[in-house]
Amino acid sequence: MSEPVLQVEDLGHVRRLTMNRPEALNALNGELVDEMSRALDDASEEAEVRVLILRGAGRAFSAGYDLNEDASGGVLDAERWREDLRHSTDEMLKFLDHPKPIIASVHSYCLAGGTDLMLACDLAIAADDAYFGYVDVRFGSGVVSMFLPWVVGVRRSKELLFTGEDRVTAQEALRLGLVNRVVPREDLDDATLRLAEEIAKNEPFVVQATKRAVNRVWDVAGFREAMAANIELDVLIETANLPARDEFRRITTEQGLKAAIAWRDAAFRGDA
16 A cells, blocks of 8 residues: 555644655645645644644655646636635645644755745744745746745745745745744754644643734735735736746646756756
């Protein structure tokens, strides 16, 4: 039998969730997203679970949404794109809205949808080998869940998103406020668990109420309305006639994702 795409383990009052698609750099496909959603529902009902940790197995935290799954879906109309994008955003918001604190434990690649996922968590500890960023613009797609400007501000977000920068180092991420701490790669699991245990010692009701209060700051500033507006703008992007994006998806379907990325990178450099 194959291993589950999400591994769940309890370490005292801390529940650790490990995304387990290492062969795909923990790309977010439908199965993994569904399993994380179920795990969040379960944890919300269990009093013994006070803090959650989210990490990735293998060589990366998450390389983003599964582009193979995206390409295999064929051409979608606006209503189907709206449905899919709303679902993806709702699943990200489940992390933000979860009653208990969630800490992202990030190593190596944390890109595009992976960065969204990390930002949806309450706190993040990064290994010193971590890289962050959004490459979406380079293959003609929009950002699925627009957390970034709420965390780092509008001006820096525009630079990252307009350029498709995907090599933001852990130290730069710390300077920008993308993550809370940076630790050596070999210390990542222990450092994340120590922080989770420190939080778990406190009165759960107060911690959970405080999380709601902090999240309310974004809500009164229009966060939910902004996320909804991003979905509608993403629908326009995904249904626009963009030959480069269509070619990227064609190559992904016919030759595989690696060939499509090589074509994209060559086009970005002006070699194609």
